[in-house]
Amino acid sequence: MHLVYLALAIVAEVVATTSLKACAGFTRFWPSCVVIAGYCLAFFFLSLVMEKLPVGVIYAIWSGAGIVLVTIAAWFLYGQRLDPPALLGIAFILAGVVVINVFSQSAPH
Numbered sequence: 001m002h003l004v005y006l007a008l009a010i011v012a013e014v015v016a017t018t019s020l021k022a023c024a025g026f027t028r029f030w031p032s033c034v035v036i037a038g039y040c041l042a043f044f045f046l047s048l049v050m051e052k053l054p055v056g057v058i059y060a061i062w063s064g065a066g067i068v069l070v071t072i073a074a075w076f077l078y079g080q081r082l083d084p085p086a087l088l089g090i091a092f093i094l095a096g097v098v099v100i101n102v103f104s105q106s107a108p109h
Helices: 002-023 029-050 055-078 084-103
Strands: none
Touching (some): 002 055
16 A cells, blocks of 8 residues: 555645646645645655655655656646756656666565
C-alpha cells in the first residue's frame, strides 16, 4: 500500500505545483484552492509512506518524479520549452530515481 500512497503523494504534488502558475500569486480563488488542497494531500500521503520507508529514499523519489512530471505538465499546459542542457539535467534526475528504485535495497519494493 505504501507504493500507492507514494504515487498519490507525487500526483497531488504535481497537480499543486502545476496549478501555482494559474493561481497568480494566490489572487485567483479556485486555482489557489487546488494548490492548497494538492499540497495538503501530498504531505498527508507522504507522511504515511514515511512511517514505513526511509525518509531520504522516499523524498528523493517524490521530488525527482515530481520535477520530471511538473516539467512535462508545464510543457503541455503552459508551452514552456526547455533547452538541451535542461533536458539533460532532467534526464539525470530521472535516471537517479530509476537507479534508486531498481538497485537500492532501501527503495520501496
